[in-house]
Amino acid sequence: MEPRRGNAAAADDKTPAGAAHERIAAWSRAAAREIRFRPDRKAVEAELSAHLEDRAQALLASGMGEDEAAEVSVAAMGDAREIGRALSRIHSPLLGWLWVASKWLVVSALCFLLLAARADWLASGFLEGSTSLEWSGAQLLKLPAAEPVRAGDYRISVRRAAFRNGVLWVTVRAAGAPWLGAPKALASYLGAADSLGGVYGENTDENGAAVRYAGERRALFWYEYDVTVSPCPADAAWVELRYDRMGVRFALCVPLSEGGEP
Amino acid sequence: MKLPHMRRRTRLLRNLLLALLLCAAAWLAMGCPCFTAGAAFRRMEKQYLTGGPAEIVATLDARTEYLTVGLKDDYVLIAANGRVSTDILADGLLRIPYWAPGILRCFPRKEESTLLFCGNYRYDASYSRADPVFFLLDRHPEAAEAEMTLRLAGEVELNGVSVAFDETYSARAARVGEGIFLLCPPAKETEQMSFGWQRERAMFNRIFGSIFGRNDSLPVFEAAVRYYDAGGALLAEERVAMDARMI
Numbered sequence: 001m002e003p004r005r006g007n008a009a010a011a012d013d014k015t016p017a018g019a020a021h022e023r024i025a026a027w028s029r030a031a032a033r034e035i036r037f038r039p040d041r042k043a044v045e046a047e048l049s050a051h052l053e054d055r056a057q058a059l060l061a062s063g064m065g066e067d068e069a070a071e072v073s074v075a076a077m078g079d080a081r082e083i084g085r086a087l088s089r090i091h092s093p094l095l096g097w098l099w100v101a102s103k104w105l106v107v108s109a110l111c112f113l114l115l116a117a118r119a120d121w122l123a124s125g126f127l128e129g130s131t132s133l134e135w136s137g138a139q140l141l142k143l144p145a146a147e148p149v150r151a152g153d154y155r156i157s158v159r160r161a162a163f164r165n166g167v168l169w170v171t172v173r174a175a176g177a178p179w180l181g182a183p184k185a186l187a188s189y190l191g192a193a194d195s196l197g198g199v200y201g202e203n204t205d206e207n208g209a210a211v212r213y214a215g216e217r218r219a220l221f222w223y224e225y226d227v228t229v230s231p232c233p234a235d236a237a238w239v240e241l242r243y244d245r246m247g248v249r250f251a252l253c254v255p256l257s258e259g260g261e262p
Numbered sequence: 263m264k265l266p267h268m269r270r271r272t273r274l275l276r277n278l279l280l281a282l283l284l285c286a287a288a289w290l291a292m293g294c295p296c297f298t299a300g301a302a303f304r305r306m307e308k309q310y311l312t313g314g315p316a317e318i319v320a321t322l323d324a325r326t327e328y329l330t331v332g333l334k335d336d337y338v339l340i341a342a343n344g345r346v347s348t349d350i351l352a353d354g355l356l357r358i359p360y361w362a363p364g365i366l367r368c369f370p371r372k373e374e375s376t377l378l379f380c381g382n383y384r385y386d387a388s389y390s391r392a393d394p395v396f397f398l399l400d401r402h403p404e405a406a407e408a409e410m411t412l413r414l415a416g417e418v419e420l421n422g423v424s425v426a427f428d429e430t431y432s433a434r435a436a437r438v439g440e441g442i443f444l445l446c447p448p449a450k451e452t453e454q455m456s457f458g459w460q461r462e463r464a465m466f467n468r469i470f471g472s473i474f475g476r477n478d479s480l481p482v483f484e485a486a487v488r489y490y491d492a493g494g495a496l497l498a499e500e501r502v503a504m505d506a507r508m509i
Contacts (some may be wrong), residue, residue, distance in 0.1 A: 095270055246336075
């Protein structure tokens with residue numbers, strides 16, 4: 001409960017002072033003492049005092065003496081202990097202490113968040129990545145508006161692709177919940193096939209046809225992997241990225257020309 | 263701007279909700295760590311796209327890491343999760359332990375008994391260094407104990423010198439879960455009965471490093487296992503396959 005300042009403060013000449021003020025303060029103190037939740041007592045006392053002094057000031061304005069105005073105001077409120085007990089029922093100690101605890105909980109959680117964010121966890125954190133692909137200057141291929149495919153708890157899609165000098169560059173995005181982390185097997189086990197029957201293995205083949213990892217980026221809800229498929233014949237209509245491991249299987253088509261879907 | 267007045271009960275609920283959101287944000291800032299080894303294993307299954315949850319049959323506390331073995335119909339999954347303690351405040355005043363998803367090794371499951379090598383770990387407090395950890399996958403649910411003999415022959419380079427070897431080792435294995443044995447670490451008094459970890463460890467590590475690294479110069483590998491029931495009676499004797507190629 002917030003303490004309320006009465007209009008008495010603005011009118012010094014008419015403020016109940018001395019014995020009158022002390023009478024009001026004593027009554028408020030006696031009422032507040034009945035409240036079992038101690039932290040609330042001060043605020044309730046201030047609220048009651050402000051209310052009584054407002055009332056006394058009104059009586060002063062009507063021509064009543066200071067002491068009499070204070071006495072009438074206090075008498076109108078009734079028995080201080082009875083009022084205090086009624087207020088005590090509103091200011092439950094259980095709810096009060098829970099509220100105090102909840103404030104400390106918020107402060108602690110905020111400190112914990114700041115410390116956690118300060119730690120090295122974020123240093124390696126989100127919205128970072130690397131790639132060896134130079135997308136600038138490369139002419140991006142026009143990709144069909146395809147629905148992402150489902151692989152486990154991830155949604156996999158091709159974000160962008162470019163074809164230059166017999167190399168197909170593809171960015172594959174795996175979107176999922178932030179707590180899932182990176183789909184570690186994805187880039188390592190991607191293979192590919194083209195429309196001319198060419199087959200591209202995993203990263204292992206250094207000289208032959210292969211799908212190679214070229215970099216990655218991550219944000220809160222997705223991971224992106226850059227891969228290259230090479231050597232890719234220029235007259236191929238499409239290249240299909242394929243994943244088939246431990247019962248999880250999907251394919252993503254990248255058309256190299258208009259209408260080049262399989 | 264004056265905020266609307268709320269009752270204490272409402273403010274209490276608001277604060278609890280706010281604290282929950284802040285904790286969730288802190289967990290996110292920490293990189294969403296797992297708080298149990300089982301949860302880390304389950305997350306790794308998802309990350310490695312294993313196509314559904316495996317049955318966790320054994321766990322092995324290797325001090326800083328925790329090995330968890332999961333079985334599927336066609337695959338064996340062995341996860342090594344790091345147990346990490348991160349100091350939020352300096353000098354360990356506020357330290358949060360959690361499990362960092364590490365490596366998940368996936369092996370194809372076979373009909374016969376299979377020896378799985380999953381790296382070197384310190385899984386016994388009396389050991390000062392990491393030792394090879396082998397799991398033996400079996401199809402004899404009634405077997406309580408097993409004894410394996412292993413013959414290795416070939417040539418390996420140790421410290422730049424080519425060393426020829428032809429050794430036969432034996433080791434006992436104890437059941438750690440349904441369908442899986444752990445080859446027991448050699449006790450000091452029975453060192454001569456063991457794989458000879460102390461004397462031959464460097465060679466052993468190199469040999470299995472070669473196998474594990476798909477090196478072309480694989481050594482001769484012959485292994486047999488005897489299964490015993492709880493009373494010590496011989497149940498079966500069979501050859502052991504070792505497919506170090508992970509999938």
